[in-house]
Amino acid sequence: MFKGTERKPFHDDKDLVQVTNHGSLRYPHRLNFYDRPPLYDVTVEEFETCALDRLRILAEIESSAARNRTWEELKTVTNAQCSNYLPLHATSARTVERDSERRKDHLGHFVLRLAFCRSEDLRRRFIKAETTLFKIRYDADDNAEREMFLSSRDFDWMPVDSAEKSKYRKELLGSYQGARNESVREQAFEAEKYYKVKWTRVPDLVEKRKVFLKAGWAYVPAKEQSSIVFQEFEVHLAKALELTARSLPRLDEDTRLVPILDNLSQGFLAGVPSQWAGSGEAINSDDIKAEMVDDLAKKHFPICMRSMHDNLRRDHHLKHLGRLHYGLFLKVLGLSIEEAVVFWRKSFDRLTDDKFNKEYKYNIRHSYGLEGKRANYAAKSCQQLLTSSDHGCPYRYYSPENLQTALLSAYSSRGLTSADLSEIMSTVKATHYHVACTRVFEITHSSFGIKKGAGTGDDESVTHPNQYAAKSMELYKVQQNSAEAMVVE
Amino acid sequence: MANAVPVDTSPEVMLAFYRRLYPFKSIFNWLNHEHAPTRLFTHREFAFTLQGDVYLRYNSFNNADELKKQVCQLNPTRFEIGPVYSARPKDKKTARPGMFNPLKRELVFDIDMTDYDPVRTCCSGADICRRCWAFISAAVQVLHTSIREQFGYENLLWVYSGRRGIHLWISDEEAMGLTDDQRKALVNWMTVIHGGSESSKRLNVRLNGRHLPPSLQTAVEHLATIFSELVLSDQDVFASQEGYEALLEQIPDSEVVSKLRTKWNADPSRSSEDKWLDLKSQAKKYEKGSAQRATLTAAMEDIILHYTYPRIDAEVSKHRNHLLKAPFCVHPKTGRVCVPVDPQRMDEFDPESVPTVGQLLKELDTASKPGGAEGGVHHSDWERTSLKPYVDMLDKHSLRLMEQVRLEKRGKDVSW
Incomplete structure (x- = not known):
């Protein structure tokens, strides 16, 4: 990605060497403004995994916003995701490989920059998610370490000396927010240090009248300093992304990277395909019989598969792509090849045996890896369905009216009312399709104790039809078991 | 013309x-x-x-x-x-x-x-x-x-x-x-009165719910004179019942409101200036430095802003x-x-x-x-x-x- 001539040994960097008081860390600070690109060799695999892990976190942040989580909830969820995929320890955690963690953070950020600089919309969303991540980390950072990080970078703020502070004492005190008790507030104010920046750098504070303004300068108390930092981070990243976008056309030298980047930039569309992608194994220990599918579809399927099933029952037929998507879904759900053949044979009841065996059986066996190149095909994820206009994600491809009708007819028996639709439709309108799907899951499973915002349990959003169905069946089973247990007692 | x-x-x-x-x-x-x-x-x-x-x-x-x-x-x-x-x-x-x-x-x-x-x-x-x-x-x-x-x-x-x-x-x-x-x-930063149908509701511009931010404090001091010339004497805004009801709505002290309402209902011919003075004297009845007085003074500042601050x-x-x-x-x-x-x-x-x-x-x-x-x-x-x-x-x-x-x-x- 970077030309050999531009590459220089990493340790040449003066700025990075100068801070040596924490042993010999290459990355002296936990927080990173990502001023310098990673100028070292990385394997393609590392390139991709770093980015994917970071993308999981950003996608979670984004869907949190769409699901209207509070800042505290967002922090908990994000920190949980971070500790799984992208742990980042404080400098004081000496036992941990801090450098490799920080390297991963650094690398992932820059790979995603490449993936998300391509359009205005992607840039905007990326900046928002990255800034939120930075805020969460900044919040959690150790005070002393944060202080050190701030002093490592020139934020171009002017300290207000005590003469100036007393000159504007009345105004500064008047705009100082603090304890309700007047004398406590005044005491805190006396101890507060002020910085002066151009007001354009702290629009959020200006908007809320939290600062004192004089001739274009904003007097920012030290406790609101973070606003300057966040704004700087945002502006800095926005500029960098535009620069990257302009030089991206020159990245044609490496054909290995472009498909990865293409794939990554779709990540925001559907969240990241989680563990469901690629797992071809059946996730249910109980075998599913062909005749059970009708019942399962009613109870547990997401709308994409549910409407496929309904179409199959109505038309006694399904087109190729539909058969492929639905067939693979059923396979992963736990339908064995024998049962699958039975299921499709019964479904296509208007065909002769001969025609079925000739034209359809092969494809069914093929999708189970028994014909042709004998590959074990994975079921299609939300991301794939979202980009497949034929038999794709109903949230994306149905017209609003059709979608509402479909949702109501499929789920009204499971607790979805037309009152819920407006919320779902507005999420759909904002193109957060997986969020809409997750919401439907929450509503239709509220009787199992799934609350709003809980996702499919464990705060996960729907990223795969099989995840949806499996979670739903799991909940059902837990309830059945506890009901049985009660009966036994 | x-x-x-x-x-x-x-x-x-x-x-x-x-x-x-x-x-x-x-x-x-x-x-x-x-x-x-x-x-x-x-x-x-x-x-x-x-x-x-x-x-x-x-x-x-x-x-x-x-x-x-x-x-x-x-x-x-x-x-x-x-x-x-x-x-x-x-x-x-x-x-x-x-x-x-x-x-x-x-x-x-x-x-x-x-x-x-x-x-x-x-x-x-x-x-x-x-x-x-x-x-x-x-x-x-x-x-x-x-x-x-x-x-x-x-x-x-x-x-x-x-x-x-x-x-x-x-x-x-x-x-x-x-x-x-x-x-x-x-x-x-500049907006105090949000337009639309809610324009009659109380302002919400105070920090900690008490004092005005310094920028608005300066504005209030300047607008106070304009308020008495324009709103009270020239426009006589509180002369009609509709006008003074709108004023009463912005006073947070229900006791004061009912007192004033009785007084003004009994004598609808009182001018806006008189009514404003009535409100002032009600505020002065509370002890200096008391919470009720502070609330009323604040409400009066808010009212001045409401009627004269740029929309x-x-x-x-x-x-x-x-x-x-x-x-x-x-x-x-x-x-x-x-x-x-x-x-x-x-x-x-x-x-x-x-x-x-x-x-x-x-x-x-x-x-x-x-x-x-x-x-x-x-x-x-x-x-x-x-x-x-x-x-x-x-x-x-x-x-x-x-x-x-x-x-x-x-x-x-x-x-x-």
Whole structure:
């Protein structure tokens, strides 16, 4: 990605060497403004995994916003995701490989920059998610370490000396927010240090009248300093992304990277395909019989598969792509090849045996890896369905009216009312399709104790039809078991 | 007054106005900041409203003459000025997608009399008189000082909108480059009264729910006098039952409210000034320094703000790509020219004495009769009409702006 001539040994960097008081860390600070690109060799695999892990976190942040989580909830969820995929320890955690963690953070950020600089919309969303991540980390950072990080970078703020502070004492005190008790507030104010920046750098504070303004300068108390930092981070990243976008056309030298980047930039569309992608194994220990599918579809399927099933029952037929998507879904759900053949044979009841065996059986066996190149095909994820206009994600491809009708007819028996639709439709309108799907899951499973915002349990959003169905069946089973247990007692 | 004379803004009149009177060169200088055309002019969007409400967007011109030529050809009822884009607006269709974005734009404000309908008694809707113009005048004074002192901008041009409002154009370098987010922040800093149907609800501007932020504290002190002159004595807003009920609604102390209501219901003829004094004396009944007194004093400050603080049309200011009517256009309903206004002499400004297009053309006829034979090309004919002081005002404004830009440029050139 970077030309050999531009590459220089990493340790040449003066700025990075100068801070040596924490042993010999290459990355002296936990927080990173990502001023310098990673100028070292990385394997393609590392390139991709770093980015994917970071993308999981950003996608979670984004869907949190769409699901209207509070800042505290967002922090908990994000920190949980971070500790799984992208742990980042404080400098004081000496036992941990801090450098490799920080390297991963650094690398992932820059790979995603490449993936998300391509359009205005992607840039905007990326900046928002990255800034939120930075805020969460900044919040959690150790005070002393944060202080050190701030002093490592020139934020171009002017300290207000005590003469100036007393000159504007009345105004500064008047705009100082603090304890309700007047004398406590005044005491805190006396101890507060002020910085002066151009007001354009702290629009959020200006908007809320939290600062004192004089001739274009904003007097920012030290406790609101973070606003300057966040704004700087945002502006800095926005500029960098535009620069990257302009030089991206020159990245044609490496054909290995472009498909990865293409794939990554779709990540925001559907969240990241989680563990469901690629797992071809059946996730249910109980075998599913062909005749059970009708019942399962009613109870547990997401709308994409549910409407496929309904179409199959109505038309006694399904087109190729539909058969492929639905067939693979059923396979992963736990339908064995024998049962699958039975299921499709019964479904296509208007065909002769001969025609079925000739034209359809092969494809069914093929999708189970028994014909042709004998590959074990994975079921299609939300991301794939979202980009497949034929038999794709109903949230994306149905017209609003059709979608509402479909949702109501499929789920009204499971607790979805037309009152819920407006919320779902507005999420759909904002193109957060997986969020809409997750919401439907929450509503239709509220009787199992799934609350709003809980996702499919464990705060996960729907990223795969099989995840949806499996979670739903799991909940059902837990309830059945506890009901049985009660009966036994 | 000119009420008797029917307003003539027919296409013929407008064409004569554009040909002979409209100060294109002055507008060019003001938008361009320099003598030679810059992107500030060439990449600027002009939008025309033609006869029959046809709307033409994304026009751009290389210089003032081109603009004049096109205006005379299309003969619009009015035209609007938009932002400076990253490419020439007329090339919009050929620009690569994503490469056509608004970059710069004067920071603009729009204050409209209709937002004052709940608090004025003399007129309503589209009507305006000298008396209610005092609300606009108060708003201008507050906004003018705030912008200059708090944000440090200097190049402010106030323009009468032709009927019942006023526009402010700020051309400082920094103001031109503000992003939409920054504009939004600035507008929210300035906004106290949120428009719409909720405009009667209590203000919520206090920090910690107690004292006013310093910027508003200064404004209240200034507005208190205006409040007593304008709202209490001139407009007599609390005279009607509707008026004083609205006042009572804003008092948080229910005991005081019921006392006052009984008193005022019994004697509806009490003037607004008396009623305000009643409220004051109620507040004074509480001990100095007590919580109830503080609440009432705060409520009274809020009421002053509510009735006199600038009511800004926030949407106009928030986005760079908002279009705003160009100065010196003619308001199609009133025929009045949108002339610049001197904020220092706001009190003297009378919207009904602003020249109309018909009047100006008449002046031109009488003025050109003696010379008779001239004919031919008309340049700067406005010099011979009552439009002159207004054009001079804009020219003076642009000259100062151009001088600033020139000095700044020279400073930059030397620095290397």
